[in-house]
Amino acid sequence: MSNTNIKPTEGEMEILQVLWEKGNCTVRDVHEALNKKDAGYTTSLKLMQIMHEKGLVTRDTSSKTHIYRALINQEKTQQQLVNKMIDNVFNGSAARLVMQALGNKTASQEEIDLIKQYLDKLENK
Template identity: 80%
Template sequence: MTAQTTPKPTESELEILQILWDKGSCTVREVHEVLEKNKDSGYTTTLKLMQIMHEKGLVARDTSSKTHIYRALVNQEKTQQHLVNKMIDNVFNGSAARLVMQALGNHTASKEEIDSIKKYLDELSNQ
């Protein structure tokens, strides 16, 4: 699958992908139990979303046993990179600096996160 033909996940699909990226392979029930902690969602809704994700090529489904097991087919880093690039272009008019300033202005970053950002910026300027 090329970058141009890679399906773009919806917000709900991204929530499911986050669970699969974190846990690896899961049943619909396992995914649903995690989703239920944060929002009111029915099991059949989770099942339908995961079936759609399978049709779109976002997840693989192992049907060798009675309980189907799903795993993410899309790479987490590539998906995040694509979505951030799209957000920078569409929301911040192509300015990564504006995105970073907005993110840091709206969320309290820990000292460790700030130190990590500084280190990363130093490495970028030394290239």
């Protein structure tokens, strides 16, 4: 099964964020990183087993403690999810998405400078 068209759930995305940041992890590593007070270890384990079946992660079972790593690319996954959100929520308007995002969160001066640099690059293409 190709994993390029799989859309991770919200819970799966949280686990993927940990795996993308930390690399190879045990279920305990992921569970502790998520620091979920309302979810037990077995919930994290079950979700990661489902993710393995779906092709989102791979696991090394050569030792007693299984090691998981993300199989899907962070940048491509984020791009697919943003494109889907632009189409479904913002009627295809990337500008509306950006304005909504900047209106909801306070951007640091560093982030604003990066956005300006990016916009300048787009204008000069």
